[in-house]
Amino acid sequence: MSKKVLVLGEIRDGVLRNVSFEAIAAGKKVAQGGEVVGVLIGESISGLADQLIHYGADRVATVEHEKLAQYTSDGYSQALLAVADRENPDAIIFGHTALGKDLSPKIASRLQAGLISDATALEEEDGEMIFTRPIYSGKAFEKKKVSEGILLASVRPNNIAPLEKDESRTGDIYPVNTDIKDIRTVIQEVVRKTAEGVDLSEAKVIVAGGRGVKSEDGFKPLQELADVLGGAVGASRGACDADYCDYSLQIGQTGKVVTPDLYIACGISGAIQHLAGMSNSKIIVAINKDPEASIFGVADYGIVGDLFEVVPMLTEEFKKL
Numbered sequence: 151m152s153k154k155v156l157v158l159g160e161i162r163d164g165v166l167r168n169v170s171f172e173a174i175a176a177g178k179k180v181a182q183g184g185e186v187v188g189v190l191i192g193e194s195i196s197g198l199a200d201q202l203i204h205y206g207a208d209r210v211a212t213v214e215h216e217k218l219a220q221y222t223s224d225g226y227s228q229a230l231l232a233v234a235d236r237e238n239p240d241a242i243i244f245g246h247t248a249l250g251k252d253l254s255p256k257i258a259s260r261l262q263a264g265l266i267s268d269a270t271a272l273e274e275e276d277g278e279m280i281f282t283r284p285i286y287s288g289k290a291f292e293k294k295k296v297s298e299g300i301l302l303a304s305v306r307p308n309n310i311a312p313l314e315k316d317e318s319r320t321g322d323i324y325p326v327n328t329d330i331k332d333i334r335t336v337i338q339e340v341v342r343k344t345a346e347g348v349d350l351s352e353a354k355v356i357v358a359g360g361r362g363v364k365s366e367d368g369f370k371p372l373q374e375l376a377d378v379l380g381g382a383v384g385a386s387r388g389a390c391d392a393d394y395c396d397y398s399l400q401i402g403q404t405g406k407v408v409t410p411d412l413y414i415a416c417g418i419s420g421a422i423q424h425l426a427g428m429s430n431s432k433i434i435v436a437i438n439k440d441p442e443a444s445i446f447g448v449a450d451y452g453i454v455g456d457l458f459e460v461v462p463m464l465t466e467e468f469k470k471l
């Protein structure tokens with residue numbers, strides 16, 4: 151049975167994040183031939199609506215308000231609920247990002263709806279949508295469905311391929327006017343901790359360093375390799391705890407969960423808490439001087455050697471391509 155699905159587009163620094171297009175691809179599957187309505191929330195954001203349509207949305211609802219210039223769960227939930235009230239959807243899809251993790255449970259509670267968070271795949275079985283999500287820090291997967299009421303789901307970045315962009319697609323873009331009131335959170339200041347350049351959670355290539363990099367300067371060759379590959383630098387908690395880099399780079403159970411096409415782990419032992427954040431990467435390369443290091447257990451390619459020799463060699467070779 152065809153369904154109407156709302157998909158929240160996520161904007162950062164005036165740009166739509168890739169996970170928005172992945173969420174639309176998920177929304178298309180959930181709609182089963184029905185309608186996908188993109189939702190954009192912010193201040194002066196309607197110029198981005200076309201992109202959601204190019205990636206598969208049939209229509210886009212925009213909620214623009216000066217109080218929505220920065221994300222707050224209060225403001226965004228009022229805006230999204232106003233769209234839901236008008237559209238009466240069967241499902242709402244979010245990206246499983248910091249924003250999606252904060253907003254989706256709030257919306258689920260307001261709508262008394264079931265929420266499947268952190269989905270990495272979805273498929274139709276006998277007319278029902280079955281979502282796959284990792285559990286126990288990625289050691290097992292469970293399949294879930296929402297059998298009653300509105301379905302809410304968040305999709306993990308880099309897992310569901312976006313549809314091919316089609317700039318000839320057109321669709322209605324319409325404003326939803328709502329009074330935004332009672333925002334109890336006041337943003338005093340935004341302190342950016344993430345490094346400039348490629349966003350770690352959406353990077354296709356990640357070069358990650360562990361305690362084996364030995365110092366802040368030890369990350370320089372990793373950054374050079376990441377730059378040549380158009381990727382981002384990440385880290386183990388060991389490296390963050392040792393003050394070699396900022397905690398915003400931490401990957402793992404208590405850090406970011408990433409699923410790049412290529413993950414190069416340099417001087418990382420492969421503790422279970424680190425694997426929880428990266429073991430679903432498509433190709434894993436491990437560089438470690440200890441041939442017994444656990445990271446080799448999940449690696450597709452292992453290099454036993456000193457990272458300070460291996461990483462610059464890789465950078466030089468990739469530069470030639």
Ligand code: FAD
Nearest residue numbers: 360361362386387388402403404405417419423424439457
């Ligand atoms: P180490 O275990 O010290 O490994 C360093 C590795 O570098 C070694 O294998 C060594 O052989 C290699 N090495 C040294 N020099 C070189 C060289 N020159 N060339 C090549 N290799 C070299 N960890 C996370 O990463 N993310 C998390 O989210 C996380 N959450 C946690 C949550 C909890 C509740 C707990 C208890 C722990 C958590 N940890 C997390 C910590 C985790 O258990 C490990 O302590 C941590 O991952 C170890 O970091 P590491 O691999 O960089 O360091």
